[in-house]
Each structure stands twice: as structure tokens, then as C-alpha cells.
Amino acid sequence: MCAGEDILPPGPLSGAAAGTVTFSTTLTAPESPFLSVSWSFKGVNIITSTSTNITEPGYSSRITLDRATGALELRGLLLEDSGEYTVTIIPDAGLQRQGKTTLNVYALITGASISSPPGVLIEDRSFTNLSCEASGSISSREWLKDGQMLQPGDRVSFSNSKRTVFIHPVHSSHHGSFQCRVSNPISSMTVEHRLTVNYGPHNVSITGPSAAAPGQRVTLQCEADSVPPATFSWMFNGNETQVNTSTFTIEKLQVESLGNYSCTASNMVTMLRNSTVLHLRASCTAPCWSFVLLLISALSLRGLL
Structure with a gap:
């Protein structure tokens, strides 16, 4: 038995909820059809195709099997479809071959927003924080200031998930535009918030x-x-x-x-x-010496010379 890398491309695969993903194989159609092609999810059969097809009822309207190459199309993706998939192929001649891959299904990111406490911010006196929220499957959050990556420092720190950035206290350099970029492997969204710091x-x-x-x-x-x-x-x-x-x-x-x-x-x-x-x-050139003399006289009268 040969497992994995020569049958399925390296994974994992990523898919969007309600979308479609295709588990392609690296095989080309043989001269003689495969005796058997079967796919399973977390050890539970999805479809086994020999002279007839045995399909799990929950997948009957969601899958299409390419009998020639063993590739499987899965439609109407659910978050619960995330996990390990196994394909087992028995050729007309030769050894059984098997491959495994992982599918991760993500909900599209929507509704991103940044909120901060109300109030007037004054440099070196005020403290604030910015919180980034979004719907969907969030893999990462990144914070930017005026388009440049925001780094932690003496005045800036993050919560563990980077959901919130704390600024303690605010500085004139914090005046301007903050961006939060929320992403997962199949979608991302960037939202902006303008922070007003009174300074100077x-x-x-x-x-x-x-x-x-x-x-x-x-x-x-x-x-x-x-x-x-x-x-x-x-x-x-x-x-x-x-x-x-x-x-x-x-x-x-x-x-x-x-x-x-x-x-x-x-x-x-x-x-x-x-x-x-x-x-x-x-400042004088030659024609204005009379002005200079007048100036000296005026300064003398004021007691400045």
C-alpha cells in the first residue's frame, strides 16, 4: 500500500462555506478503469464506486465522482465538513493506492468594524483602546497605522487574539488612521477608524x-x-x-x-x-548708509548703544 503524496496534492485544502471544493488526484485515466474508487471522511464512507455506486445518503446530492481519475467534487460546503478525507483506489492491475488530505471550511468574513471608547484624547494624558470585531471564521487580525504595520511598544500593546489594541497613553503619533485587517485563507476584510489625538x-x-x-x-x-x-x-x-x-x-x-x-x-x-x-x-548696501546712521542715532537715544 502506498499512501498519500503520489495520489493527492499536498494539502490542506481551503473552502468557503456554501461553496465547492474539488479533491483532485495526481492520477491520469488508465487504459483499464479502476476496479474500485472510494472516499471517506473521518473514517466514514462517502462513496464507494465499483460496478455500482454506494453513496452515503447525506452526500448523494452534494458530490460528483470522476471515475477516471478518482477526483471528488464536494458542493454546499458546511463548517462541519472540515477534517480528514481519504481516497482508496484499486487499479485493474497493481497494488491498492491510498491518499489522505485535510479540508478546512471557513465562513466568509463580513461586518468588520472598529470601536473605541468615547471621549476627548489629549497627548500624554489620555488612555484609549480600539477593538476590532467581525463575523465569520477569523484566522488572524492585523493592525496598521497609516498603512504601516502597528508594532507593540512602550505605549502600544495587544490582547492575546489581537482583538484589541491598547494605547497608554496616547501620543501625537497616534493621531490619524488605524486599520484592522481580518482574514482567513479564503477571505479578508479591512476596516478603518480615525483617531483624533489633541496635541501641541x-x-x-x-x-x-x-x-x-x-x-x-x-x-x-x-x-x-x-x-x-x-x-x-x-x-x-x-x-x-x-x-x-x-x-x-x-x-x-x-x-x-x-x-x-x-x-x-x-x-x-x-x-x-x-x-x-x-x-x-x-540689511544695507551702499545707497542706504544714511539709514544705518539714523538707526545708530535712534538706538543711542534709547540708550541701547
Whole structure:
């Protein structure tokens, strides 16, 4: 008796509930028909075909046997059809041959969703978790953040089945899109959940020239990383201004416009604020020396020289 690998391809086979699977053999039709072909499931006969067919009643409408090669088609798959199948073939001449394989039947994955507790999340202060649910036969769950595989770390951990990801505490890097991919060998589904983490303001900066020629129009732009977007206020040489936008514009640079411009970014949810300073000075070529002299005179009068 020869078992397995030369009669049936390597398994296991995978099938979808209510679908169809074919147990193919590696045999070609012989010149003389096989004397007998029989299939069994977990040791219980499905069909035995000699000059007549003996079929288990529960399979009579669900199977088709290819008598020439021994292949078996099984339709209307049930989850209970998962298990070991055995084929035994007796040729017209030669030794009996037998093969075994395993079928795994899976329910299609449907209805995937991600849920998380309600509430406002603030960086370094709030804890949260995301739970991934789905219907069907679930073989694996994978979590992704902005399309990249999510790995466990100092702030991220998973339940044993990866059904839930715990974030403790949240960080600005957790702001964005989380995906849960639920799969089995015959189906998969990916669902997305957007997590809002309030953070900042971080990385406050002012873009604009640090030096400009007399009479030039100068625009300073304040930026900050913040969720929700930061609000801005400006100070000039330590004094409050009436500018409360991200842009500070000097229409025409004068002596009185030179000095320190401070931008403060504020987040009304995190209740945090951060500031940065840009020192604006005059830049001159040969024609503007008179302006430089005027500047020196003005600074002297202020007692700064």
C-alpha cells in the first residue's frame, strides 16, 4: 500500500462555506478503469464506486465522482465538513493506492468594524483602546497605522487574539488612521477608524527674513504642529500687538520696526502654549548708509548703544 503524496496534492485544502471544493488526484485515466474508487471522511464512507455506486445518503446530492481519475467534487460546503478525507483506489492491475488530505471550511468574513471608547484624547494624558470585531471564521487580525504595520511598544500593546489594541497613553503619533485587517485563507476584510489625538502646539517656528532693507515689505509666518490648529498672538520687543493671526506683516520697514518678534501658539483643548522669537535687523548696501546712521542715532537715544 502506498499512501498519500503520489495520489493527492499536498494539502490542506481551503473552502468557503456554501461553496465547492474539488479533491483532485495526481492520477491520469488508465487504459483499464479502476476496479474500485472510494472516499471517506473521518473514517466514514462517502462513496464507494465499483460496478455500482454506494453513496452515503447525506452526500448523494452534494458530490460528483470522476471515475477516471478518482477526483471528488464536494458542493454546499458546511463548517462541519472540515477534517480528514481519504481516497482508496484499486487499479485493474497493481497494488491498492491510498491518499489522505485535510479540508478546512471557513465562513466568509463580513461586518468588520472598529470601536473605541468615547471621549476627548489629549497627548500624554489620555488612555484609549480600539477593538476590532467581525463575523465569520477569523484566522488572524492585523493592525496598521497609516498603512504601516502597528508594532507593540512602550505605549502600544495587544490582547492575546489581537482583538484589541491598547494605547497608554496616547501620543501625537497616534493621531490619524488605524486599520484592522481580518482574514482567513479564503477571505479578508479591512476596516478603518480615525483617531483624533489633541496635541501641541509643538515645533513653533517663524519663517521670514531675519534681515531686510529699509522700506521693504516684510512678512513673518508663524507655524506650529497642533491638533486642533493653534491660535497665534504676536509681541514686538516685549509689547503686545493687535495681531492674532499666523501672519505678521510690516508694510514698510522702518527703524522702529527692527527688533524681536515673538510668536505664541496656543491650543485651546490641551491648554498648552509655546513661543519662539525672530530677531529682525536691517540689511544695507551702499545707497542706504544714511539709514544705518539714523538707526545708530535712534538706538543711542534709547540708550541701547
